[in-house]
Amino acid sequence: MSLAAGPPAPLRLVPAAGSEYPALVRSTxxxxxxxxxGALAAVALFVLLAPALTQLLLGAVWSLGEQAVPFADYHADAVAYRTPVGVVAGHLGLAVLVPVCCLLMVLLHSVGPRWLVSVVGTPRWRYLLACLLLALPALAGVHLLSVLAAGTPPQWQPQQGAAWFLLAVLLTSPLQAVAEEVFFRGYLVQALGSVVAAPWFGVLASALVFALFHLDQNLWLFLDRFAFGLAAGLLVWRTGGLEAACAAHVVNNVLAFSLAALTGSVAEARALQQIGPLDAVFDVGGFALLAVLAWLVGRRMAVHTRAERPV
Structure with missing residues (x-):
């Protein structure tokens, strides 16, 4: 009997037909x-690269014309979002998560990065647009209800330079939100799906990591963020892609920062560390409402929830 090894198995770069989103990488x-x-490397690269890129961008801007202010002071104001440049640099720093996830997919798993997007390997643009159109009235409406319930509506008091802050938010907050979805609901869900076959494991674990990454926060704010991560993860699993989660995250962040610029300051929204139970209930209710609506629209549009066939 020959002891010679047979030819190596062909590298499977395409998820197996019938795989749900959390199992796409596992199925290869x-x-x-x-x-x-992969999960540990992703977290480590997040911690190292995002602040490094932010500091690099801030250093470049400072060297071009802000040297009258010591860099330490300039940097402190920027990372606290007290300047529009800080908002841009912070969001672009987080955008590095997209190439990080793509490289890990290719180098570690030998799977094309396009499978981070959906079970069909491409964005479902019509579904993404539908989710954006749903997210705006759903999240804004619930926020209005929470303001009315609180009985103390915020004062319309735009911060100094509000127009520049709004421009920075509108241009770069979507990049930051999408990058976080690619990282938490995309790569982490699939990497953890390779560890435990049950889809709920990656969804639950990634939501926990997402909430913990926000650091200083009281219990209600932690639960709020955990609930958002859980709702977004369930949407990714049940709709077969990142579109609905990205739409929810983009609209949520743009609304939060824009309202902050018009009623206080973006820095206050950035530094938020605690909320009350009523705020948490309304926030979670808004996420749940949007999740149900996005799921129903996905069913109506017959979006694929499983990989159909190798392509």
Whole structure:
């Protein structure tokens, strides 16, 4: 009997037909070890690269014309979002998560980055547009209800330079929100899906990591963010892609920062560390409402929830 090894198995770059989103990477043969290594590497690169890129961008701007202010002071104001440049640099720093996730997909799992987007390997643009149109009235409406319930509506008091802050938010907040979805609901869900086959594991674990990454926060704010991560993860699983989660995250962040610029300051929204139970209930209710609506629209549009066939 020959002891010679047979030819190596062909590298499977395409998810197996019938795979749900959390199992796309797992279905190509990427095992638990690569899943754990990938998740840990992703978190480490997040911690290292996002602030490094932000500081690099701020250093470049400072060197071009802000040198009258010591860089330490300039940097402190910027990362606290007390300047429009800080908003832009912070959001672009987080945008580095997209190439990080793409590289991990290719180098560690030998899977094309396009499978981070959806079970069909491409964005479902019509569904994304529908979710954006749903998210705006749903989240804005629930926010209005929470303001009315609180009985103390915020004062219309735009901060100094509000127009520049609004421009920075509108141009770069969507990049930041999409990058976080690619990282938390995209790569982490799929990497963790290689560790434990049950789809709920990646959804639950990524939501927990998402909430913990926001650092200083009281219990209600932690639960608020955990609920958002959970709702977004369930949408990704049940709709087969990132479109609905991206729409929810983009609209939520643009609304939050824009309202802050018009009623206080973006820095206050950035520094938020605690909310009350009533605010948390309304926020979670808004996320849940949007999740149900997005799921129903996905069913109506018959979006694919499983990989159809290798392409």
């Amino acid at each position: 043969g990427s095992g638990a070890v690569r899943g754990v290594v």
